[in-house]
Amino acid sequence: MAQTSQLxxxxxxxxxxxxxxxxxxxxxxxxxxxxxxxxxxxxxxxKWAFQTENDMLIFPASGTGGLESTVANLVSPxxxxxxxxxxxxxxxxxxxxxxxxxxxxxxxxxxxxAADPQDLDDLLSKEPEIATVLITHxxxxxxxxxxxxxxxxxxxxRQRLLVVDGVSSIGxxxxxVDRWGVDVAIxxxxxxxxxxxxVTMLSVSKAAWQRQAKARAPRFYFDWExxxxxxxxxxxxxxxxxSILFGLRESLTMMRExxxxxxxxxxxxxAAGFRAAGRALGLRLLAADPETASPTVTAxxxxxALSGEKSEAVFKTWRDQGLVVGEGQGxxxxxxxxxxxxxxxxxxxxxxxxxVLERGLEANGHPVTRGAALTAAxxxxxxxxxxxxx
Amino acid sequence: MAQTSQLxxxxxxxxxxxxxxxxxxxxxxxxxxxxxxxxxxxxxxxKWAFQTENDMLIFPASGTGGLESTVANLVSPxxxxxxxxxxxxxxxxxxxxxxxxxxxxxxxxxxxxAADPQDLDDLLSKEPEIATVLITHxxxxxxxxxxxxxxxxxxxxRQRLLVVDGVSSIGxxxxxVDRWGVDVAIxxxxxxxxxxxxVTMLSVSKAAWQRQAKARAPRFYFDWExxxxxxxxxxxxxxxxxSILFGLRESLTMMRExxxxxxxxxxxxxAAGFRAAGRALGLRLLAADPETASPTVTAxxxxxALSGEKSEAVFKTWRDQGLVVGEGQGxxxxxxxxxxxxxxxxxxxxxxxxxVLERGLEANGHPVTRGAALTAAxxxxxxxxxxxxx
Numbered sequence: 060m061a062q063t064s065q066l067x068x069x070x071x072x073x074x075x076x077x078x079x080x081x082x083x084x085x086x087x088x089x090x091x092x093x094x095x096x097x098x099x100x101x102x103x104x105x106k107w108a109f110q111t112e113n114d115m116l117i118f119p120a121s122g123t124g125g126l127e128s129t130v131a132n133l134v135s136p137x138x139x140x141x142x143x144x145x146x147x148x149x150x151x152x153x154x155x156x157x158x159x160x161x162x163x164x165x166x167x168x169x170x171x172x173a174a175d176p177q178d179l180d181d182l183l184s185k186e187p188e189i190a191t192v193l194i195t196h197x198x199x200x201x202x203x204x205x206x207x208x209x210x211x212x213x214x215x216x217r218q219r220l221l222v223v224d225g226v227s228s229i230g231x232x233x234x235x236v237d238r239w240g241v242d243v244a245i246x247x248x249x250x251x252x253x254x255x256x257x258v259t260m261l262s263v264s265k266a267a268w269q270r271q272a273k274a275r276a277p278r279f280y281f282d283w284e285x286x287x288x289x290x291x292x293x294x295x296x297x298x299x300x301x302s303i304l305f306g307l308r309e310s311l312t313m314m315r316e317x318x319x320x321x322x323x324x325x326x327x328x329x330a331a332g333f334r335a336a337g338r339a340l341g342l343r344l345l346a347a348d349p350e351t352a353s354p355t356v357t358a359x360x361x362x363x364a365l366s367g368e369k370s371e372a373v374f375k376t377w378r379d380q381g382l383v384v385g386e387g388q389g390x391x392x393x394x395x396x397x398x399x400x401x402x403x404x405x406x407x408x409x410x411x412x413x414x415v416l417e418r419g420l421e422a423n424g425h426p427v428t429r430g431a432a433l434t435a436a437x438x439x440x441x442x443x444x445x446x447x448x449x
Numbered sequence: 450m451a452q453t454s455q456l457x458x459x460x461x462x463x464x465x466x467x468x469x470x471x472x473x474x475x476x477x478x479x480x481x482x483x484x485x486x487x488x489x490x491x492x493x494x495x496k497w498a499f500q501t502e503n504d505m506l507i508f509p510a511s512g513t514g515g516l517e518s519t520v521a522n523l524v525s526p527x528x529x530x531x532x533x534x535x536x537x538x539x540x541x542x543x544x545x546x547x548x549x550x551x552x553x554x555x556x557x558x559x560x561x562x563a564a565d566p567q568d569l570d571d572l573l574s575k576e577p578e579i580a581t582v583l584i585t586h587x588x589x590x591x592x593x594x595x596x597x598x599x600x601x602x603x604x605x606x607r608q609r610l611l612v613v614d615g616v617s618s619i620g621x622x623x624x625x626v627d628r629w630g631v632d633v634a635i636x637x638x639x640x641x642x643x644x645x646x647x648v649t650m651l652s653v654s655k656a657a658w659q660r661q662a663k664a665r666a667p668r669f670y671f672d673w674e675x676x677x678x679x680x681x682x683x684x685x686x687x688x689x690x691x692s693i694l695f696g697l698r699e700s701l702t703m704m705r706e707x708x709x710x711x712x713x714x715x716x717x718x719x720a721a722g723f724r725a726a727g728r729a730l731g732l733r734l735l736a737a738d739p740e741t742a743s744p745t746v747t748a749x750x751x752x753x754a755l756s757g758e759k760s761e762a763v764f765k766t767w768r769d770q771g772l773v774v775g776e777g778q779g780x781x782x783x784x785x786x787x788x789x790x791x792x793x794x795x796x797x798x799x800x801x802x803x804x805v806l807e808r809g810l811e812a813n814g815h816p817v818t819r820g821a822a823l824t825a826a827x828x829x830x831x832x833x834x835x836x837x838x839x
Binding site for chain 2 (some may be wrong): 063066068070071072073074079081083085086087088089090091092093118119121122123124125126127131136154155158159160247249255256257258276277278279280282296297298299300301302303378383385386
């Protein structure tokens with residue numbers, strides 16, 4: 060198998076050497092003084108990145124575990140919940156709430172589109188009993204970013220609890236948790252945090268804590284109260300994913316060195332570069348509206364002639380050249396490919412990826428004007444216009 | 450803070466350099482061919498170490514997550530469950546089942562003792578409705594190993610489902626899952642597997658699968674059916690803890706190089722060394738019966754004069770010399786200390802640890818005959834008698 064030199068999937072993302080070195084530090088006692096010193100530092104760093112003063116909780120689990128912790132702590136069986144789903148991960152969140160006994164109302168615009176704040180408002184006005192709204196900020200399966208500020212404004216005006224799946228957004232896309240009134244925001248280590256998978260992190264508002272005290276779904280491993288009680292003492296309820304937390308200390312340091320707004324701008328710029336390259340390659344974007352095209356994942360349709368089973372040959376050609384991109388999920392399998400560009404990804408990576416994308420498409424019979432995609436990408440990278448801000 | 454040169458807690462355990470190097474490998478696509486090649490290799494290695502042909506499931510979570518997955522998949526609300534608990538982790542398993550709505554009957558011998566097969570048989574004969582029995586193989590909080598073979602024989606004869614918390618035993622203490630008829634056996638990466646925390650692994654028998662199909666507790670993240678369906682395709686349901694799985698491939702290789710029975714003998718020998726040293730230091734063992742003293746954790750009472758608050762000074766003296774041991778949990782806090790000796794621990798480590806233990810006790814006023822503990826430990830290490838086998 061060819062060595063992967065460019066891992067361009069929306070997670071796991073590449074882990075920088077600095078982070079790898081930090082993760083190789085010797086294990087420590089998770090009930091001892093070294094960990095008691097580490098944990099508050101991580102909590103503070105996460106609060107900075109989440110732009111919040113809410114409590115931060117950390118669990119050894121993937122992002123789906125963070126979503127489950129939220130459902131298990133907030134939702135009671137039989138309760139009506141609104142799930143705003145714009146793709147596979149929104150559907151997963153809705154399925155999860157159903158598995159825990161909630162009556163889930165789904166607001167599901169077509170894949171490739173974002174949710175409409177007015178539609179959400181209409182829905183909530185008709186559903187006064189719904190106390191909790193689940194929204195995906197950035198939908199990894201489609202490369203669409205919701206207009207979260209406007210959606211949050213609706214949810215808050217209607218006085219509902221706002222839960223945001225920020226797995227592939229927080230730390231990469233601007234999400235000021237406190238300013239927008241997000242009650243629970245969830246992310247996972249293998250995304251913008253430049254870490255291996257295995258840790259989920261979430262912020263919990265006062266209103267969410269009040270709801271938690273009354274919610275009646277079973278919970279133990281993911282119980283927030285136990286978690287918070289121990290974290291307040293500089294420990295975790297169960298054994299923490301130590302190596303990844305060592306890495307998190309280092310990746311938070313790297314993020315502080317770069318600065319949040321620089322990080323957000325970098326992701327916007329790189330996404331613009333990939334979109335421009337895609338257009339120059341004659342490919343159609345799944346996210347038709349540039350205003351909601353994701354800064355972290357770009358989904359492109361295969362040309363008709365390479366769609367379906369033929370797409371496998373294209374993936375293979377790319378893989379043989381060291382480039383791994385994401386496949387389409389669910390109903391989009393074989394129809395699209397997804398370029399993940401979050402975390403430790405820089406302008407040079409765009410150039411390297413576009414080069415291989417172009418060669419692979421050409422090798423499989425798709426006509427390209429050699430170099431046009433690279434030129435388009437470079438031009439987009441150089442003109443980082445403020446209008447690109449979602 | 451002094452550098453920890455000897456981490457002698459019952460997990461996280463030291464991670465060998467070979468494993469650390471393996472974990473620093475570049476991330477891969479968890480839906481791609483490299484992972485499809487890795488996963489079956491890990492499953493095969495785990496089946497070898499679990500001595501089973503049952504299905505193996507792997508989740509990104511701590512050991513408690515593995516226990517929760519078992520309760521969520523096997524137990525229905527209102528159902529009567531027997532929890533055999535001989536310490537803090539047995540209590541945790543019972544609490545967990547209660548959190549998921551089970552009516553838990555506790556068989557709880559005093560801390561420091563093992564469960565009695567005859568008592569278990571009497572209990573089960575009086576409780577024909579109990580379909581599931583939870584048993585801790587090795588109780589990390591007390592350093593006691595249950596006579597699992599005899600207990601399993603009772604549970605199987607009474608035709609109940611046998612669930613074993615093998616978090617701090619599997620891979621370190623002989624637990625032939627198939628031979629003893631264990632339906633579900635659960636472990637975690639940071640124990641005998643020489644890995645950082647963050648992954649739980651468990652085996653599921655046919656009978657457990659049949660129960661799973663009928664059980665009605667809510668489950669999603671830890672749902673076995675989803676997990677198995679994806680693992681059969683060389684994937685995992687949610688993003689796997691990739692770096693730890695890279696490490697697991699290497700630690701399984703190391704374990705195969707050493708051989709299972711050699712590993713089990715090493716743990717028995719080292720435990721005998723620590724027990725002999727403890728006695729020579731004039732300390733009382735919590736596990737009074739040598740036949741059920743744990744091969745992976747040795748719990749020793751502080752001398753009366755150093756018990757309670759004074760124990761903190763002793764822990765500090767040891768820590769300043771680079772030795773970290775475990776504290777007492779729950780009602781044993783301040784009364785005992787626990788030496789973890791599982792995973793990457795070798796004869797030389799016993800000598801190094803005993804040296805610091807002795808000096809620390811002496812520095813805090815406990816009279817010792819210098820060198821006696823070392824001599825006793827060395828003698829025990831050299832005479833690895835078969836009678837030491839639990």
